[in-house]
Amino acid sequence: MDKKQHIAIFTTASLPWMTGTAVNPLFRAAYLSKDGERNVTLVIPWLSLKDQGLVYPNNITFISPSEQEKYVRQWLEERTGFTFDFSIRFYPGRFSKDKGSILAVGDISEIIPDEEADIAVLEEPEHLTWFHHGKRWKIKFRMVIGIIHTNYLEYVRREKNGMQAFLLKIVNSWLVGIYCHKVIRLSAATQDYPKSIICNVHGVNPKFLEIYKEKIEQQQNGKHVFTKGAYYIGKMVWSKGYKELLKLLHDHQKKLAGIEVDLYGNGEDSDEVQEAAKKLELAVRVHPGRDHTDPLFHDFKVFLNPSTTDVVCTTTAEALAMGKIVVCANHPSNEFFKQFRNCWTYDDGNGFVEATRRALAEEPAQLTDAQRHELSWEAATERFLKVTELDQVPTMKPSNIPQKNFMSTSFNFRRNMEDASAYVHYIASGSEASRKVFGAIPGSLQPDEQQCKELGLAIPAAKRG
Secondary structure (H helix, E strand, O other): OOOOOOEEEOOOOOOOOOOOOHHHHHHHHHHHOOOOOOEEEEEEEOOOOHHHHHHOOHOOOOOHHHHHHHHHHHHHOOOOOOOOOOOOEEEEEEEOOOOEEEEEOOOHHHHHHHHHHOOOEEOOOHHHOOOOOOOOOOHOOOEEEEEEEEOOOHHHHHHHOOHHHHHEEEEEEEOHHHHOOEEOOOOOOOOOOOOEEOOOOOOOOHHHHHHHHHHHHHHHHHOOOOOOOEEEEOOOHHHHOOOHHHHHHHHOOOOOOOOOEEEEOOOHHHHHHHHHHHHOOEEEEEEOOOOOHHHHEEEEEEEEOOOOOOOOHHHHHHHHHHHOOEEEOEEEEEEEHOOOOOOOEEEEEEHHHHHHHHHHHHHOOOOOOOHHHHHHHHHHHHHHHHHHHHOOOOOOOOOOOOOOOOOOOOOOOOHHHHHHHHHHHHHHHHOOHHHHHHHOOOOOOOOOOHHHHHHHOOOOOHHHH
């Protein structure tokens, strides 16, 4: 009998889309499987060719899931130098243009066979369950762990929609409570959830720590390693820190006279960011996006990141791992980074000016071995196992899978509010009319015939031609 834990990690995006929910769950799966003590499966969305064209950069598309899996594994191996023993499975997904994200189609819990269902990790559990219609996660899996990645409320508030933010907060809390046993918030910048734990369970791509080692070797050989000034990298949309950064640079141009800043990113607001930068008296250059490991970034000394919409900013962690000074807002999203001497926070515009000028004038402090470890995926995996208590929970497979999708075997439906809530959501999510009201993609209750064929799934009777 297999005594290993079976961990299925479900996420809302996949490479080659370079977004946090594509990259971080991939590294989590890899490092959880590294010691061979667990069976790990990463479950990622499969998109139609049309949707791939909307989501994936540089016209990259795949004709089959196996082709995309090969791409994902090659990307991972190039960055870690390891071949990892974990499985990759795909669920049908569709891209929502208005939400700018991928939504699951059908009951994606079925991707994991009942006999393998043990522990589920839902990366963005609110996102994965908004329109979930099928088996109840807590019944199918012995333990369900939700990891909150995204500050959805902040994005909605920025659209100045207070009522929508209020309703979203209630719905998110309701669904996460129904479907998750444990909830991890990467930082206090996210919406609060009952009984949630704040812990940064993310690490950095090992390549960034290798870049730091190279810099130290160069420094020991007497070379001046940081020859460039300040930069920022991120998706070029106003909500990703560009609005705050350009306002700070605009409001304090005289105090910052003489400094140069380079901005790197792609996004729907690129043209507007470029126009705003041209109006400044300072030398602010706008460039297309690049991979943060690109040698072009190695010689920059200061990373400016005033963003307050992130939960834990991946690029801030990467910059620290490369040995740079990071100037960032004194904000809950940056709490984890404050333990590093090279993280300099500010409270207001004058503080930003002072920190930026000082950072450009001084040299970064060297990272200790303990600090380098703290930034690594090895340390992130240790934190994950500790906070979820997976290193303590005895391995035991569910003895039986209930026949009903939404009822628990422990309590009577009428006496159990959670079961009642799950039932309400099950009924509401099963109606195309109610799904449409709440923003689901029309026709997404079940995958279409083409996606079923591509994924080797049984074609639902309603979709047969």
